[in-house]
Amino acid sequence: MNVVVLYLLLVKATLTSFSGLASLPMVRNDFVVRRGALTDRQLNAAVAAGRISPGPLGIYVVSLGYLVDGVPGACAGWLAMITPAFLIIPMLRFLGTRAEHPRARAVARAVLFAGAGLMASAAVPLARDAITNPLSLAIFALSFVLIASARVDSLWVMLGAALMGLIAFQF
């Protein structure tokens, strides 16, 4: 498949979805059903690779691009993934000093607090997958305390967790 066509198909999917994996139905329709460029098994592998790698879930389009057209395809996927992100800048410019109005600040703070609630609600289903034994429970609790105390750099929390996973494997 031509790399430009690949980019246009992927950017169509990313521009018409509002979260990382929401583009999946359109991607499946274009690549598996209509064009036969991928099998369902390959699509599943792309999604799984996106899930086990760091970064956003939407990164699966890079994996998908790679499966369709190798490294140029991965580059097209990457570009399709990041293109919509920059649409936020005109919105921020439009807001400009309007955001300093007391009423706008009150709304912004309410959205900020709602963000905390949303973060906690998004953590619950992840916790069901992640906390499966005493070790993962200990890592969860330790990370929670260290992050909530605001004293420890998050990098050390992640490196510490990886080290605990490594040590647990040895025993």
Added chain:
Amino acid sequence: MARPRLAAVTRLFLRVGVTVFGGGDPTIAILQREFYRREWLSPEKFAIAFGLARLTPGTNVLAFCAATGWYILGLRGALAAVLAITIPASVLVVWLTRAYDLTTRYPLAQSIANALLAAAVGTMIGAALLLVRTQSKPGRWIRPVTISAGAFLLAFVAKLTPLQVIGAAAMVGFFWKDS
């Protein structure tokens, strides 16, 4: 607010891009905490970036990175944030795609990935608590706690989408002013 150098901004996004597992929510939680520690972004700007990112097509967390990068250092900050958070992770995902069958069968990689996911969950809940605690004015906790708990219930129990929850919070914020 502090105005950091481009290299420092790039370094933070690069680091978060390769060390945070579990998708966009843990990434935003970690970034929120790091902005707070470094005093790079006011809570109001964080909230605007967070809310508008949900309205932006595509992967929300990347729009969030573009917005926060733009607030911190303008267009070059936005570019640095998006490139730094996606390029190393993209290289890694290509490698994982090639080695997919191996990684699913390799217990050591599974053990480390599981530990990182547990840490990401602890991080998300810790960051949520930190956010409410640090942004509440002394003695005035009813509004933050009510809005946060309400958002949690609307998302988790009522199954509203994040966009709907943010819309509801914005309405509440409009009529229930900060005292």
